[in-house]
Amino acid sequence: MSERTSPGPDAAEIPGRFGEFGGRFVPEALIPALEELDEARQKAMVDPEFVAELDELHRTYTGxxxxxxxxxxxxxxxxxxxxxxxxxxxxxxxSHKINNVLGQALLTKRMGKRRVIAETGAGQHGVATATAAALMGLECTVYMGRVDTERQALNVARMRMLGAEVIPVSHGSATLKDAINEALRDWVTNVGHTHYVLGTVTGPHPFPEMVRDFxxxxxxxxxxxxxxxxxxxxxxxxxxxxxxxxxxxxxxxxxxxxxxxxxxxxxxxxxxxxxxxxxxxxxxxxxxxxxxxxxxxxxxxxxxxxxxxxxxxxxxxxxxxxxxxxxxxxxxxxxxxxxxxxxxxxxxxxxxxxxxxxxxxxxxxxxxxxxxxxxxxxxxxxxxxxxxxxxxxxxxxxxxxxxxxxxxxxxxxxxxxxxxxxxxxxxxxxxxx
Amino acid sequence: MSEQSQAPVAGRGVEGVLARCREEGRAALIGYLPVGYPTVEHSIGAMTAMVEAGVDIVEVGVPYSDPLMDGEVIQIAAATALERGVRVDDVFRATAAIRAAGAPPMVMTYWNLVVRQTPEVFARRLAEAGGAGLITPDLIPDEAAEWIAASDHHGLDRSFLVAPSSPEERLRAVTSACRGFVYVASTMGVTGARSSVGGAAAELVARTRAVTDVPLCVGLGVSTREQAAEVASYADGVIVGSALVKTLQDEREPERGFPALRALVGELAAGVREGHR
Missing domain, CATH: 3.40.50.1100 (Rossmann fold)
Structure with a gap:
């Protein structure tokens, strides 16, 4: 945290700022879920049981x-x-994607949720999420731009083999950003039982910090x-x-x-x-x-x-x-x-x-x-x-x-x-x- | 009904209109359409037609490339408008026309379109163009310091959203930052007609009412006179969007949709007068 600066009083009050960047620009409906996630991951990162479980998975599963x-x-x-x-x-x-996905899948279970959703571009994050869902018995839906499903047909098949539902997104440019829009729409609708396994260090706080930490x-x-x-x-x-x-x-x-x-x-x-x-x-x-x-x-x-x-x-x-x-x-x-x-x-x-x-x-x-x-x-x-x-x-x-x-x-x-x-x-x- | 819309409005915001509706013992009808759909001219014509047909407040949508709170109908309308070259500047033409038609325009915009101009510039231009304020679906009060300052400076209203998932402390924080009305999201989800608005909306209005005196307008899912009447029985305003947008989907001759648009507004306006508190 020492590398952070808080340029003004407004930023200082908001968690998840990197200088003037970051924040939480999302519908109010998601704020309680982001708070719940933030609390869960902060507790987990200092909980020896969680740390040991993730370490063991990385040793025996991730490699x-x-x-x-x-x-x-x-x-x-x-x-x-x-x-x-x-x-x-x-x-x-x-790929590296599995590091983050296993961490978030464990958090999903700790939060008592039964379903994960994810966006994917090339398919690597979608495959990793489908893998973790299969391993941990979670339902899984992956949103992927229609253009990308065509470019990466083999990864679509991999995700489906792993038991995930893959939904092609045709709106907008039908690529990664549109898959994220659709995943956010799903999340805001199903947030009670669904965790959104965001695949990179962007999105609303705590995602950038949490994904980096994993x-x-x-x-x-x-x-x-x-x-x-x-x-x-x-x-x-x-x-x-x-x-x-x-x-x-x-x-x-x-x-x-x-x-x-x-x-x-x-x-x-x-x-x-x-x-x-x-x-x-x-x-x-x-x-x-x-x-x-x-x-x-x-x-x-x-x-x-x-x-x-x-x-x-x-x-x-x-x-x-x-x-x-x-x-x-x-x-x-x-x-x-x-x-x-x-x-x-x-x-x-x-x-x-x-x-x-x-x-x-x-x-x-x-x-x-x-x-x-x-x-x-x-x-x-x-x-x-x-x-x-x-x-x-x-x-x-x-x-x-x-x-x-x-x-x-x-x-x-x-x-x-x-x-x-x-x-x-x-x-x-x-x-x- | 048009004469009601012509009544003088005190101030720039929606307060006068909402107070008048309350005096009439009814909820306000708020109609949403996006600028630029099917074309800029038609959208402005449709918005003024809505005012003539009985909406009390117009919610002016700004098409955005990544509308994550919108369902399919509004997504497609926004994408079509963008393909046809709609610009953010067109919003200010729409607000001026709506104000001239006698209703306050509340602009619904995703936040980056305001960030791009800076909140201060956007607020100044909106105020100059007769705008009443902003509804900001992806801006929470915690992130809104610049918008709160700019809207105070230019006397504009601020509608932030509350949702069924909002706990009491969020209801307090959000409503205390609102001016004009609070946008009450009836369900967890995105815009679009639903067969039932559901009990969650009534419960959320009751929970919100307990922490604020700011008027509460309910949106997401309302499409019929019966639903409008139901929501009007407990809310200060009823917001309708996707159902109105659908009337304009005739691509070849957009004016053909105007009678259907006026008819639906008439039905909804009757609905908000049937809700018994």
């Missing part, structure tokens, strides 16, 4: 602690800096692991930022370590100048969406504008309020990687290290390539590999021409073209500031 992996062949393309990956991709369900284990483990491996702290910690949960999770332990740069990488889409991107800090201004005041991509009137990213998980018009605070106070810095830069980093990690990253995480990798080149071989970088790329194979196969429009393998793409393209394209990978 924590997740390992770190040093990637020298990849790092050779990043100015020769030492690069260490925090392997959240190895968690059960394939993910801070990422940075706590990595801090000790990197120290043990290298004998020192990293020069920079790098993570992709959509809503920003994996980034807050890995940043939090290092916020007080002033020598460590915190670098978030947003989705640059087709480039800032194209207008088709989700780099909030490159072009947006503060506003209110989904319960929190934060940086927001909006038009002159305050209407939310549509974003673009090749990665569904970063395709969101706002960002967690704590990121806005860290950015405005200068503690963290934010860059962006375009679709092309992220895909080059994706391919590079596959080819040099045998690790297929999520396209979201590939934005962090693109950031690492650039930061490595800036800092040179003396630098030590810790990168959050927040998820694995299995879910992205279709997108990647199309992008690199490995399959045709019908999904069949192409001749040209399976052979020599790729070993050649590694050398040809690697120098272009990186991010723009």
């Amino acid at each position: 924590r602690p997740s390992i770190i992996t040093e990637v020298p062949r990849f790092a050779a393309h990043a100015g020769g800096a030492r690069i260490v990956l925090k392997r959240e991709d190895l968690n059960h369900t394939g 993910h801070k284990i990422i940075g706590e483990e990595a801090h000790d692991q990197v120290l043990a491996l290298t004998g020192r702290l990293p020069d920079a910690v790098i993570a992709c930022v959509g809503g920003g949960s994996n980034a807050m999770g890995i940043f939090h332990r290092f916020v007080g370590e002033e020598s460590v740069r915190l670098i978030g990488v947003e989705a640059g889409g087709e480039g800032i100048e194209s207008g088709r991107h989700a780099a909030r800090f490159a072009s947006a201004s503060p506003g209110v969406l989904h319960g929190a005041r934060s940086y927001l991509m909006q038009d002159e009137d305050g209407q939310t504008v549509e974003t673009h990213s090749i990665s569904a998980g970063l395709d969101y018009p706002s960002v967690g309020p704590e990121h806005s605070f860290l950015r405005d106070t200068g503690r963290a810095e934010y860059r962006h990687a375009t679709d092309e830069q992220a895909m080059e980093a994706f391919r590079l990690l596959c080819r040099t290290e045998g690790i297929i990253p999520a396209i979201e995480s590939s934005h962090a990798l693109a950031g690492a390539i650039e930061v490595g080149r800036e800092l040179g071989p003396e630098a030590l970088l810790l990168v959050s590999l927040s998820g694995r790329g299995d879910k992205d194979m279709h997108t990647a196969a199309e992008y690199f021409g490995l399959i045709d429009g019908q999904g069949a393998p192409t001749e040209a793409a399976t052979g020599e073209a790729h070993s050649a393209s590694e050398a040809a394209h690697a120098p272009e990978a990186g991010v723009q500031e």
Whole structure:
């Protein structure tokens, strides 16, 4: 809490503020549920029984602690800096999302509720929530934009296999933000027996703080692991930022370590100048969406504008309020990687290290390539590999021409073209500031 | 009924209208329509038609990209209006027209559209355009310091919401920040016609009445004369939205909906006069 400031008396009276960001901009009907949740999670976080139950689940179910992996062949393309990956991709369900979901599912049971709902973009948070619901015997409904259900049909099938109801949302842009709207409408209607498992560090208080706290284990483990491996702290910690949960999770332990740069990488889409991107800090201004005041991509009137990213998980018009605070106070810095830069980093990690990253995480990798080149071989970088790329194979196969429009393998793409393209394209990978 | 609407209103807010309704021994009828649906001109025409047909207060909806308190009917109307290019500035044209037609316009807006202009600028422009105040579905008083200051400065009303889930301390906090009327959400949920408004509304009005003297207007789910009469038996005002929006859904010739709109307003206006306290 020491990193907070309270700029005025009004803010000081309101819990869940990060400077001028955060807050609770939601219908009054939800306030009692947010109060109940805040009280439940505050009690739980200091209750040895809850802490032990979550630790045990992480040890025997999630697969924590997740390992770190040093990637020298990849790092050779990043100015020769030492690069260490925090392997959240190895968690059960394939990403960091499970850390938060197990915590919130346990809280759901403690609050005596029997149903969970969630929004999902790429499907990772929806799959994690469906998984936790199956494990704990909770009813589960997942809202997903219709466009995303089509992009991620396999994840829809995974959630349904796990017993969740998946409801495609056709309103608005039919993507993640609209799924959140629909989940909030469900919550306000069914709040008596339903908990909304929000999947990132945004939304009304206490979500940004609570979700960060369930993910801070990422940075706590990595801090000790990197120290043990290298004998020192990293020069920079790098993570992709959509809503920003994996980034807050890995940043939090290092916020007080002033020598460590915190670098978030947003989705640059087709480039800032194209207008088709989700780099909030490159072009947006503060506003209110989904319960929190934060940086927001909006038009002159305050209407939310549509974003673009090749990665569904970063395709969101706002960002967690704590990121806005860290950015405005200068503690963290934010860059962006375009679709092309992220895909080059994706391919590079596959080819040099045998690790297929999520396209979201590939934005962090693109950031690492650039930061490595800036800092040179003396630098030590810790990168959050927040998820694995299995879910992205279709997108990647199309992008690199490995399959045709019908999904069949192409001749040209399976052979020599790729070993050649590694050398040809690697120098272009990186991010723009 | 139009002559009732023409009666002079003391001050900018809704207090005069609500006091007059009370003197008449009835609840007020508040009709909602979004600006820009089906077009800006038609929406303003429809709002003034509602005043002529007997609504006491017009709730002017501002289309928003992320209307999380609205059900399907109003979501689609708002999305259509935005696709056709409605702007926040059009709201001020609507409020001026409604004021000229003789009813106070209360603007219902999601908060970011006010944040974007700053609450002070929005309040000044609203007051200049004859607006009575704001209904803010996603702004709670705890977050409203700037709006409270701006609305005080410009003499505007403030309707915050209470809900069936609100405990007594929230009812006290919310109602003490309201001026004009309190928006009482009849059910847990979003806007849209319901077959029954339910007992929760009457109970919530009673619980709210116990902590405030500010008039209580009930919204969410009312669509018929019978429901209006039922709610009017315990509330100071009856708010109708989605059912009115539905009358304007004829895409080709929006004016065709106006007789149906006037007829429904007439029925609802009769309903609020049938509620016996």
